[in-house]
Amino acid sequence: MTLPPIRETIRQHGLSASKALGQNFLLDEQLLDRIAAIPGDLKRQDVLEIGPGPGGLTRALLRAGANVTAIEMDPRCLPALAEVANAFPGQLKVIEGDATGIDPATLFDGPYAIVANLPYNVGTALFTGWMGGQAWPPQWSSLTLMFQQEVAQRIVSERDTSAYGRLAVLAQWRSRARIAMKVHRSAFTPPPKVMSAIVHVTPVPAPPGVSSHVLESLTEAAFGQRRKMLRQSVKRIPGALDALARLGIEETRRAETLSVDEFTRIAGELSAR
Incomplete structure (x- = not known):
């Protein structure tokens, strides 16, 4: 099955980005392929995607050879995602639900990467949840996450800067975090009011004796x-x-x-x- 361009899929299914769900769709396939390349070689690797929407990033991850489990709470997007699943047999599993209430550890037997254009309204809460907990290293091997640029800068900031705060400490005390790519607001449909950036995080050994x-x-x-x-x-x-x-x-x-x-x-x- 050959998929139409993502813009055409959105038109065919009458989809529009929901402000209430924090949606902003990415349509540029070259840009999406670049995002999917940030975690490294994904062939036959398990990947968790949050909020795939019509499936633009999902397609890029599948083209990279990943086995994707996608959590989507917007039922309007499910038919478009079903078409993507048909085009990549055996590579995509779609779960309808709210990612804030689903423990990723229940979805995978082994390690997995998380790659997501996170909904703006829940991105920080999901991130701090993945960074928390006493068990370390985590089951996830890396996080590749789209945030508002302001939030991304808070994650990677250094002390004595205006962006430095709790998010930086929780992100950096047992992981390495970097801004892998900045994304202009014009790349989205509809364009958000702010610029975005992709943060890539990999775990490192935690200091001993710290709760x-x-x-x-x-x-x-x-x-x-x-x-x-x-x-x-x-x-x-x-x-x-x-x-x-x-x-x-x-x-x-x-x-x-x-x-x-x-x-x-x-x-x-x-x-x-």
Whole structure:
């Protein structure tokens, strides 16, 4: 089965991007192939895609040889995705549902990559969920995710910058994150109001003795009141001020001045209690 261009598929099925679902469709097949190439060789590899919509990125992943499991909550898109599945026999499984309520670990027996043009309204929540948990390394081998450029910059930012915050620490303490590609708003239908960027994340060994739950609580407190000194922002966490003293970290500093390593060391001290 030969598929029509994605623009024609959208027209045939009367699809329009839903603002409520955070949808923006990518139609440029060359661009989509470039995105599908970011994780590396996907031949016979399992890939999870969130929010495939009419299936533009899905096609690119399938052309790259991946076995794709796609989660789509918009029933309007299912007939278009069924056509894609017919064109690539045995390579595509479509699950109708809300990705925020589905544990990817239940979908795969082994490692898998996540590649997605994430819906803007749930992208950050999905990302922090995948980065969390004590079990590490994770079952996913890499994340290749489209975000609003502002969110992408927050993920890869360094300390003492305006973008640096909780998202950077949670993304970088046990993984490597980089912006792999910037995507102009004009590439989407309809064009969003903001620019986009693709973040590629790969896990690295986690520092020993650090509880991810403790680190999450610490960064939530520290950056929840980022204009306040640490002695005010983290004082509600038992043992936090004592940990700062033991590590020689001045409690008059503010959260954005601490490196990812310093946050990890504080969390390690608290985890040992």
